[in-house]
Amino acid sequence: MTDTPTPTPAQPLLVPRAEHGISRKDISPNALRVLYRLRDAGFQACLVGGAVRDLLIGGHPKDFDVATDATPEQIRGLFRNCRLIGRRFRLAHVVFGREIIEVATFRANSAADDDDRETDDGGRLLRDNVYGTIEEDAVRRDFTANALYYAIEDFSVRDYVGGFRDVRERVLRLIGDPVQRYREDPVRMLRAARLAAKLDFRIADDAAAPIPELSHLLAGAPPARLFDECLKMFMAGHAEKSFLLLEQLRLLPALFPESARAIATNRSGALRTMVLQALRNTDRRVREDKPVTPAFLFAALLWPAYCRELAVLQKQGVDPLAAQQRAADRVTLHQAQRIALPRRFSLPMQEIWLLQPRFQQRTRKRVFRLLAHPRFRAAFDFLELRASAAPELAEDLAFWRDAQSQAPEQLAERLAPAAGGGEGSGRRRRGRRRKPRAGEGALEDEGGEA
Structure with missing residues (x-):
């Protein structure tokens, strides 16, 4: 794939079933139900994001997300087991027992803030519900590896930004200008570290370079989002790699300032x-x-x-x-x-x-x-x-x-009694003074000991 020209929204790459390894038997049956019902109702619907990426590299996704041109209200009209959530990003959750299939409407970039799109003075995205086409949706996603679509009508993988090649080469590359994308959402810097550790991908040089300079932006991220990101980073089987990448990218002081200093x-x-x-x-x-x-x-x-x-x-x-x-x-x-x-x-x-x-x-x-x-x-x-x-x-x-x-x-x-020959004697024996142990008394330096 290295000789293939980089796809663009105007000239996407369509990878036919014979040239990729995704099989319907590896996709959640509930996700397939959602895809087929949307298609049968006349809407465009694709499996999107991490599930497509993971299936291409032989992984076993836990979550399956769907993207469609149906609006959240239209999705709710098709599924009785659907609830709409979110203000920043309006989403539909189709609930099958303990499994939730997240369905998002294709989104577009908007030149000016309006009632459906809002940014703050620093460029951070506060709300984004401007709907668009699949081509526009691909461009506004974060990493090329996450902007791949599996189309149910012909079982092809559709690539609008070069993600298929990057997945094959195990490279994590941002879509658009990295500085602008990190300013829109500083948590993307943590996602870069987490995904690189999880997938054993290399972060592209232009995506990694601005992170140390922009790490301070994480101070403005919602603390609840950072907690959720930490759970994904440290409790999914790639905690050590994630920590080492946080150190390498100088993100550790932004996330755990006092521990990093110690x-x-x-x-x-x-x-x-x-x-x-x-x-x-x-x-x-x-x-x-x-x-x-x-x-x-x-x-x-x-x-x-x-x-x-x-x-x-x-x-x-x-x-x-x-x-x-x-x-x-x-x-x-x-x-x-x-x-x-x-x-x-x-x-x-x-x-x-x-x-x-x-x-x-x-x-x-x-x-x-x-x-x-x-x-x-x-x-x-x-x-x-x-x-x-x-x-x-x-x-x-x-x-x-x-x-x-x-x-x-x-x-x-x-075991010895408490003091002086009996548990209840009331007399206390003066113990021999000892040097305080690490983490207990005076520590060897400002950072303490283990």
Whole structure:
């Protein structure tokens, strides 16, 4: 395909069924129902976007999107199981049990803002519901690889912007001027990193070059959108690659400013090592079809920021317990200004952090209390993660791993009472002073330790 001229909306490339690998048996039956009903009603309808791209490279799409010249209201008239959503982009969702087929009307670029298209002073697209033709729709999509259409009437793939060749060559290329496209929607910079990591594509040079200079635009993106993008980036099996691309494109400080600063000032590199190990573990669990939770993921991603904030408070002489809670609250609050982390994830994330110092306590009462804590298993997994980057935690890790495997009676005999010969004696034995451990006391540098 490298010798084929680049297609244009005026002269598209039509790839016949014999020259591509897409088969209807690999397409969701519900998506086919939507396509055929739209066609039978006299509308043009195509499978579009990521599903076409993934099918061309032998993937197995989870979502199937449809593009059509029918308006949202006309789509709703054809499907009783349809609901219309969105203000920024008006869409139809056709619901089949747990599967949703998203149907979008072909859109066009508009020269001037009107009631259906609105941009802000910086060029960011606020609303876009100007409908057009399939040729116009292709040009206004983000990447060439996402602007391919599978036509149900002849089973061909239609390419208006060179996406078929780019998919074959595994290149992620923006449609139009990259700077303008990123200003329209800054989240496209994150999508570039995520898709390149997911698909093992190379980001075209002209698409990658402006990203470091424009990364600050992400500060104006809706925090809820950034949270959703993070879940797609870090919980779909390509978390480590995504993180490395965020670093390479200098997007990490725009997404996780305090963690990026802590990693940069951590001379030993232990914090970065721990985060990368957490992402590798997440990728492995996804491959093994095991559950992954945003609470644990964000606990790892924001741990560098927590360590750094804790070190600052401890240097100011704040009481250790108060410093731990205050550091957790501050990091959560500051990060929420960039990424909308729901409380159902931020609260267990904080619990995982605040339980870490309790792994150094070996008295009978405290050990059994920690073992019974509902967040113990997640906190222990986090201790194991920290130990992968901080060898001095090996002793604590071995003790608690062993404690979980012992019968309660056996463990009780092994453990010392709280103080002075009895759990309730009331006397406290003064412990030997020890050097604070990393992430607990005075840290080795501004970035903290793992």
